[in-house]
Amino acid sequence: MNTEYFRLGPHVEAARAGGQPLVALETVVVSFGLPRPINLQVAHEMEDAVRAEGAVPATIGLLEGRVVIGLTPAELAEFARGENLRKVSRRDIPVALARKEKGATTVAATVWAAARAGIRVVATGGIGGVHRGAPFDVSNDLPTLATEPVLVVCAGPKAILDLRATREWLETHGIPVLGWGIETMPAFYSASSGLPVDARVDTAEEAAAIARVHWTLGGKGILVTVPPPADFALPMERLEAILEEAMAEAERAGVQGWALTPFLLSRVAERTGGESVALNRALLLENARIAARIARALEA
Ligand code: PSU
Numbered sequence: 001m002n003t004e005y006f007r008l009g010p011h012v013e014a015a016r017a018g019g020q021p022l023v024a025l026e027t028v029v030v031s032f033g034l035p036r037p038i039n040l041q042v043a044h045e046m047e048d049a050v051r052a053e054g055a056v057p058a059t060i061g062l063l064e065g066r067v068v069i070g071l072t073p074a075e076l077a078e079f080a081r082g083e084n085l086r087k088v089s090r091r092d093i094p095v096a097l098a099r100k101e102k103g104a105t106t107v108a109a110t111v112w113a114a115a116r117a118g119i120r121v122v123a124t125g126g127i128g129g130v131h132r133g134a135p136f137d138v139s140n141d142l143p144t145l146a147t148e149p150v151l152v153v154c155a156g157p158k159a160i161l162d163l164r165a166t167r168e169w170l171e172t173h174g175i176p177v178l179g180w181g182i183e184t185m186p187a188f189y190s191a192s193s194g195l196p197v198d199a200r201v202d203t204a205e206e207a208a209a210i211a212r213v214h215w216t217l218g219g220k221g222i223l224v225t226v227p228p229p230a231d232f233a234l235p236m237e238r239l240e241a242i243l244e245e246a247m248a249e250a251e252r253a254g255v256q257g258w259a260l261t262p263f264l265l266s267r268v269a270e271r272t273g274g275e276s277v278a279l280n281r282a283l284l285l286e287n288a289r290i291a292a293r294i295a296r297a298l299e300a
């Protein structure tokens with residue numbers, strides 16, 4: 001790991017020395033994906049969920065010209081305040097580091113940084129993917145999964161996306177999609193997109209065994225998709241209506257590029273009276289727990 005541009009947090013340094021399994025967490029969901037003040041609470045709860053399952057959390061963000069692997073609670077609070085901070089995907093990393101800007105990392109930037117630090121497991125909510133319709137917009141989360149040997153635990157691609165196109169993209173680029181106790185890929189807000197996974201797994205050991213073979217044979221990214229907790233899931237039809245409206249609004253207002261995903265997520269949160277936020281929190285915690293179990297199984 002390059003020490004000029006990377007720094008390990010003290011707890012991550014200790015975990016390394018003690019040979020404990022690590023799970024990387026992103027900061028865009030904290031700074032741009034969830035409303036204040038619940039965002040900071042969820043960030044801490046995710047870290048606690050990882051610890052409760054016997055692994056060590058490494059929340060990642062850019063600070064003072066370095067990629068920090070394992071933010072401290074005080075640093076995490078800065079990311080939750082969300083001031084003077086850039087949403088950093090992979091293409092933004094050199095700019096943010098050279099200018100010493102504070103940057104929250106997307107799934108793409110988090111996966112990339114985790115790989116550089118030798119961390120194999122990342123937990124998040126929904127990954128980015130192929131956006132619907134024109135203008136052409138494909139999240140860097142996808143190509144980064146195609147190039148970095150990291151397992152990402154998620155609730156599938158965000159339902160704001162073109163799910164069929166996203167599923168095809170994963171297949172084209174050789175990224176195995178596993179279903180956690182399910183045969184079809186979840187769609188972040190709902191339990192199923194109706195699109196098949198490549199294999200169903202029911203235990204952390206099964207997921208770890210497949211990942212191990214994948215990496216031994218030169219494979220890169222692999223997804224473990226977990227359906228959102230049933231008590232919180234939102235019905236597709238209701239969501240579709242909200243999304244149609246939000247996407248039309250984004251187009252009228254000229255919202256595009258990095259700002260589109262946060263805009264759509266916040267509209268869905270408003271229109272569901274916060275139900276989507278409760279769901280997002282529940283699935284983030286669930287995914288953090290499962291990621292920790294898989295990280296442990298990978299060490300065994
Ligand atoms: N999952 C969530 N909330 C989020 C995101 C994912 O539950 O805010 C973020 C992730 O950081 C993901 C990003 O990488 O949205 C995708 O943004 P874009 O479509 O601009 O690549």
Ligand code: MN
Binds near residue numbers: 137257258
């Ligand atoms: Mn995009």
